[in-house]
Amino acid sequence: MPDRSIARICGHFVVWLLLSTTALADVWVVGAADGPVQQLDRGEAAGLFLGVGGNPWGVSVRDSSDRALYASFYRALTERSPASIRAHWAQRVFSGRGRPPAKIALHELEDALRADPSLITYVPAGKLPPGARIVLDLAEEDRQ
Amino acid sequence: MKKTPRMLVSALCLAGFAQAAAAVDVHWAGFATAAVACFSGDDADYVAYGQPDGPGRSRRCDAGIDSLLGVQLDAEVGDRLSLALQMVADQDEDGHYDPRIEVAQLRWRVDDRVSLRLGRMPAPAFLFSETRQVRFAQPWVRPPQSVYGLVPVHASDGVELIVNNAIGGWHAEWQLGWSEKTFEAPLPNSSRTASIDSRGGFLYLTLDSGGTRFKLGYGYNETTLRNRNVTQLLGGLRTFSSGAQLADDLEVEDSPMHSFALGAQHESAGWLLLAEAGYISVDGYPRDQFGAYVTVGRHFGAWMPYLSFEQRKTYGDDTDPRAGPLRAQVDTLLAATRYDGHTVSAGLSRALGDSAMVKLQIDRVQPDNDSWGQLSNHGPGYRFDDPQEEWLATLSLDFVF
Numbered sequence: 016m017p018d019r020s021i022a023r024i025c026g027h028f029v030v031w032l033l034l035s036t037t038a039l040a041d042v043w044v045v046g047a048a049d050g051p052v053q054q055l056d057r058g059e060a061a062g063l064f065l066g067v068g069g070n071p072w073g074v075s076v077r078d079s080s081d082r083a084l085y086a087s088f089y090r091a092l093t094e095r096s097p098a099s100i101r102a103h104w105a106q107r108v109f110s111g112r113g114r115p116p117a118k119i120a121l122h123e124l125e126d127a128l129r130a131d132p133s134l135i136t137y138v139p140a141g142k143l144p145p146g147a148r149i150v151l152d153l154a155e156e157d158r159q
Numbered sequence: 160m161k162k163t164p165r166m167l168v169s170a171l172c173l174a175g176f177a178q179a180a181a182a183v184d185v186h187w188a189g190f191a192t193a194a195v196a197c198f199s200g201d202d203a204d205y206v207a208y209g210q211p212d213g214p215g216r217s218r219r220c221d222a223g224i225d226s227l228l229g230v231q232l233d234a235e236v237g238d239r240l241s242l243a244l245q246m247v248a249d250q251d252e253d254g255h256y257d258p259r260i261e262v263a264q265l266r267w268r269v270d271d272r273v274s275l276r277l278g279r280m281p282a283p284a285f286l287f288s289e290t291r292q293v294r295f296a297q298p299w300v301r302p303p304q305s306v307y308g309l310v311p312v313h314a315s316d317g318v319e320l321i322v323n324n325a326i327g328g329w330h331a332e333w334q335l336g337w338s339e340k341t342f343e344a345p346l347p348n349s350s351r352t353a354s355i356d357s358r359g360g361f362l363y364l365t366l367d368s369g370g371t372r373f374k375l376g377y378g379y380n381e382t383t384l385r386n387r388n389v390t391q392l393l394g395g396l397r398t399f400s401s402g403a404q405l406a407d408d409l410e411v412e413d414s415p416m417h418s419f420a421l422g423a424q425h426e427s428a429g430w431l432l433l434a435e436a437g438y439i440s441v442d443g444y445p446r447d448q449f450g451a452y453v454t455v456g457r458h459f460g461a462w463m464p465y466l467s468f469e470q471r472k473t474y475g476d477d478t479d480p481r482a483g484p485l486r487a488q489v490d491t492l493l494a495a496t497r498y499d500g501h502t503v504s505a506g507l508s509r510a511l512g513d514s515a516m517v518k519l520q521i522d523r524v525q526p527d528n529d530s531w532g533q534l535s536n537h538g539p540g541y542r543f544d545d546p547q548e549e550w551l552a553t554l555s556l557d558f559v560f
Contacts, residue, residue, distance in 0.1 A: 068330040069271045094427035096458040098510040105296035110289040
């Protein structure tokens with residue numbers, strides 16, 4: 016009996032291990048339909064959201080205040096955990112290389128995009144706010 | 160010491176002016192670590208960052224080795240100009256917690272790719288050097304001392320040019336600068352300090368792509384190390400001809416110091432891989448020193464177990480026949496600058512919300528034979544010829560605010 020219990024625990028552990036490495040990629044990076052960015056590739060999006068490599072479009076980058084969406088987005092974009100992303104920003108803040116993007120709630124997006132067409136953020140796939148365009152489909156990128 | 164209050168007053172005046180100008184955007188941020196470390200050794204202390212003592216022989220457990228508090232003010236004047244002031248209170252070489260200025264910089268962003276920084280800056284030698292006290296941003300309870308202890312200067316005054324460009328698919332950041340620093344460092348097994356004067360230039364390149372980062376660089380400093388014991392010994396050596404030659408070789412007086420750094424970091428699919436190596440070459444009794452580490456970690460949600468291995472090695476003779484009758488004193492001086500040894504670390508960290516991290520790290524510390532290792536305040540029972548392995552356990556809470 017103890018052997019079977021140990022085998023079951025090991026099995027759960029392996030499944031958990033496999034699930035924990037699976038990126039949840041159903042996230043769209045979005046901007047205003049009349050905004051300065053038409054399309055981004057994964058590297059450009061990672062550069063913008065991590066503050067590395069400048070901001071040639073002059074866009075206003077916003078993180079989601081939804082913790083689950085934040086975690087899914089960064090896992091899909093960079094394969095890094097939320098803790099790793101926060102450590103990255105602590106390094107940049109205290110070495111004078113920038114500050115993390117301000118946060119925005121999903122329900123505020125429609126008004127925010129209307130007020131600032133240069134805004135870039137991300138939403139769960141299938142939840143495109145009115146007046147927005149998809150500039151990067153991370154699920155599509157993963158399929159390719 | 161006179162420079163620090165002057166810089167602080169200037170920085171505060173600038174910040175005050177900036178705020179009065181209304182066009183200024185002021186941000187406060189901070190970081191802190193509350194930690195306790197316990198060391199198994201009874202015949203020596205585990206020390207880090209040039210502190211005078213630590214856990215071990217002086218006291219079994221010590222909260223002073225890693226605990227610290229830092230506060231940073233960033234005042235942005237328009238899009239191009241900003242002032243940064245960072246103050247840190249941690250245990251200094253006197254065992255006190257007096258706050259000191261770690262960063263006091265005027266930063267001018269020339270354009271999107273070029274910026275110029277003037278003032279007090281952290282030494283940028285390794286991947287985490289510029290934020291070595293922001294433990295929240297690091298996987299360990301403290302940066303591996305075999306590498307981060309190689310360069311004794313952590314903050315200096317000077318000018319730095321940062322240029323960003325693209326190299327292939329990589330984002331490149333070049334750091335070119337010149338700086339100088341005069342400070343006191345504690346002498347191992349002594350209540351005295353040594354005066355260190357260092358000035359020179361550096362060039363570092365950081366390459367980023369996705370979750371991969373490489374950093375490599377070179378620094379050149381002219382360094383002077385002065386302490387009474389060494390001065391007396393060199394004076395004694397100069398009383399006979401072979402000794403005079405040796406004294407010239409051992410003396411660190413405007414001596415060239417070359418430093419080389421190479422680091423790599425990769426994070427993806429939950430894995431963290433880190434490796435760094437550093438080499439410094441000094442004309443004088445510290446000789447050539449090498450340090451390296453490798454760290455592997457794995458994120459499981461908020462948890463991250465990690466393993467680390469580090470090694471420190473000194474290159475150069477441990478004795479010199481030219482010392483004649485002063486051979487024993489010369490051997491002691493050379494032994495006191497051998498920090499050789501290796502450490503194996505196992506740790507577990509857990510993120511607590513967005514801004515805090517708790518870490519438990521166990522280090523197996525093994526100094527090499529006839530080396531001081533990462534230890535100080537050796538007692539009469541310490542066996543330099545065959546040092547025992549010792550255990551260091553550290554529990555820390557790191558947070559940012």
